[in-house]
Amino acid sequence: MQKTLFSLALRNIFRQKVRTAATLAAIAIGVSGLILAGGFVNDIFVQLGKAIIHSQTGHIQITRVGYSENKTRAPEKFLIKDGDELKSKLTSQIPGIDQAISRLGFTGVINNGRRDLGIVGEGIEPDGEAKLGTFLNYIEGRALTGTDHDGIVVGDGVAKSLGLKIGDRVTIVMTLAAGAVNTLDFELVGIFQSFSKEFDSRAVRIPLDVAKTLMDTDGIHLLVVQLSDTESTSSTVASMKQQLANQGLDVTPWYALSDFYEKTVDLYDRQFGVLRLIILIMVLLSVINSMNMTLFERTREFGTMRAIGDRSDWVFRLIMIESFWLGLLGGLLGIILGCLAALGISAIGIPMPPPPNANLGYTALIRLDSTSVLTAGAVGFIASMLAAIIPARRAAKADIVEALRHGI
Secondary structure, eight states: OHHHHHHHHHHHHTTSHHHHHHHHHHHHHHHHHHHHHHHHHHHHHHHHHHHHIIIIIOSEEEEETTHHHHTTTOGGGGOBTTHHHHHHHHHHHSTTEEEEEEEEEEEEEEEOSSOEEEEEEEEEOHHHHHHHOTTOEEEEEOOOOTTOSSEEEEEHHHHHHHTOOTTOEEEEEEEOTTSOEEEEEEEEEEEEEOSBHHHHTTEEEEEHHHHHHHHTOSOBSEEEEEESOGGGHHHHHHHHHHHTTTSSEEEEEHHHHOHHHHHHHHHHHHHHHHHHHHHHHHHHHHHHHHHHHHHHHTHHHHHHHHHTTOOHHHHHHHHHHHHHHHHHHHHHHHHHHHHHHHHHHHHHOEEEOOOTTBOOOEEEOOOOOHHHHHHHHHHHHHHHHHHHHHHHHHHHHSOHHHHHHTTO
């Protein structure tokens, strides 16, 4: 009986070819729209994450507990003294680490002989940063190298504020914890743009050994860990926390270091949720309209079925199975169309302007993943099933005599 119902329902949906085609098109367009929108948003997350990782944070940062809250007030109290030993331990015992590089943060004033500007600086290992910072765009000059003992690179905002050009001499002035004032002169060798305008408006970088001299310390403030696979960030953080337990160290993943990333993800998640709801409603209304018209035209058919002994629940199940086939075929068609459209759009690319508070534009893709594709297909299928419930109940409960007289 169940097999007969499924085959009969499949034949029924192809009796009204034009109406069935319109219903399938509504479902397929909704599903493909969800796939394209979801793939676009997913690509934003991936590219934004890459930009943040490879221009500022790395995949994971290790600091002393309390450093993030006190780095501008008392950074000297949160130094890591055994940075090289810690790097060796991590890279040898935890798989998936490409490199670990040291940074020493400082705040001070940069002066070009005419104006001063407050800056947030970093002492870096040039060779390691060159491998990590693939999203740092040097608009003038070059990156620091291991031979730059008095070289400095600054953000685009710093250069614009002070009117700096490559080859200019600048002085960094900072006050040590004991009250002494240290100054060092540098030659500007590069001007960079990162993903963030805010970062570029205050950021300067100098070689790590020079920063240690400037701050009169042998320690570092943080270790930046670069992984071979971004997807393994959470598992690597868990391994590091276990490895470094009770040592007074914080292990922080890149997505927790960027407030901008967290807010952007939350914003797009909300927007995509609204879009998914709108498409669901659109498909529901389209299928309800199509089902109502189809069932209205078949009222005498259902009356005849009831008159020869078919129960109302049998009629209800028949209509729901017809809707099942429509949802299944429409969902599959939408998945195929959506994936093909995604591949075609990705082959061309979508030029995008810089997001708010960002410097760099990018080329967007439609990034497919099995979860979002299957979810989109499920939305189309569920919408079709939900849309059929009320019309199916009405057709199953219709008065037999009235149904037989319908259209006469």
